[in-house]
Amino acid sequence: MTTFNIAQWRAWAPGLTSQADWRQWSQDPSVFTPSADQAPDVSFLPAMQRRRLSRMARMAFAVGWPLAEGLNDLPLVFVSRHGETPRTLEILKELAAEQPLSPTQFSLSVHNAVIGLWSIMRGETSEMTALAAAGDGLEHGVLEAAALLSEGAPAVLLILSEEEPPVDYAQWIDDVPFAYAVALLLTPGEQWTLTLEPNLHQKQRTPRPHALNLLGTLLGNHPACQHHWEHRTWNWQRTL
Numbered sequence: 001m002t003t004f005n006i007a008q009w010r011a012w013a014p015g016l017t018s019q020a021d022w023r024q025w026s027q028d029p030s031v032f033t034p035s036a037d038q039a040p041d042v043s044f045l046p047a048m049q050r051r052r053l054s055r056m057a058r059m060a061f062a063v064g065w066p067l068a069e070g071l072n073d074l075p076l077v078f079v080s081r082h083g084e085t086p087r088t089l090e091i092l093k094e095l096a097a098e099q100p101l102s103p104t105q106f107s108l109s110v111h112n113a114v115i116g117l118w119s120i121m122r123g124e125t126s127e128m129t130a131l132a133a134a135g136d137g138l139e140h141g142v143l144e145a146a147a148l149l150s151e152g153a154p155a156v157l158l159i160l161s162e163e164e165p166p167v168d169y170a171q172w173i174d175d176v177p178f179a180y181a182v183a184l185l186l187t188p189g190e191q192w193t194l195t196l197e198p199n200l201h202q203k204q205r206t207p208r209p210h211a212l213n214l215l216g217t218l219l220g221n222h223p224a225c226q227h228h229w230e231h232r233t234w235n236w237q238r239t240l
Contacts, residue, residue: 014178019219057114077128079159089168139227214236
């Protein structure tokens with residue numbers, strides 16, 4: 001059993017930038033038509049720094065930066081199942097065409113590039129972790145953050161970011177309905193309880209990505225939710 005508080009949260013997707021937008025989407029997703037070209041506003045960063053950021057990184061910064069304001073020595077847990085798929089696809093195309101690879105593109109395609117950029121741009125030297133978990137990456141990220149809280153961190157920032165995959169990956173990636181990022185500022189407490197139980201008899205998957213499903217729970221002030229992935233069932237319980 002893992003306990004923690006969610007002190008603050010933010011989320012972004014193309015066309016979903018406020019809590020009112022997310023509340024409407026959680027109640028009726030059919031009203032939402034994502035724009036593949038839209039990117040979040042990161043004008044709080046200098047222009048030279050913004051140029052290095054992919055849309056996935058911009059999404060992570062857009063949701064995480066406001067939650068980190070005023071907090072020093074803030075550990076970060078970054079979660080993305082698929083990572084920089086547009087960048088990696090371009091690199092693969094260059095390899096297939098026997099073209100020289102861009103060192104910059106390669107360095108920014110690795111899974112911990114986002115936390116490296118975060119550390120540089122914020123001057124942050126606290127512990128940072130990048131995870132590539134399965135469909136329940138949210139819960140694995142929470143466990144990592146809870147471990148840092150148990151070691152004495154007063155708060156941990158958890159960011160999940162997924163880019164809409166290129167059409168070339170459509171056959172293999174079916175769990176990213178649109179580009180999105182979610183940030184949770186976790187603190188010690190007993191507001192939330194997270195438990196895991198095996199489901200050995202039937203594979204199940206929660207239809208929405210777990211992070212987006214959690215937003216519906218938060219916005220609806222619901223006391224609990226369940227997330228299923230393969231043979232694992234995660235139980236979220238809130239003390240209201």
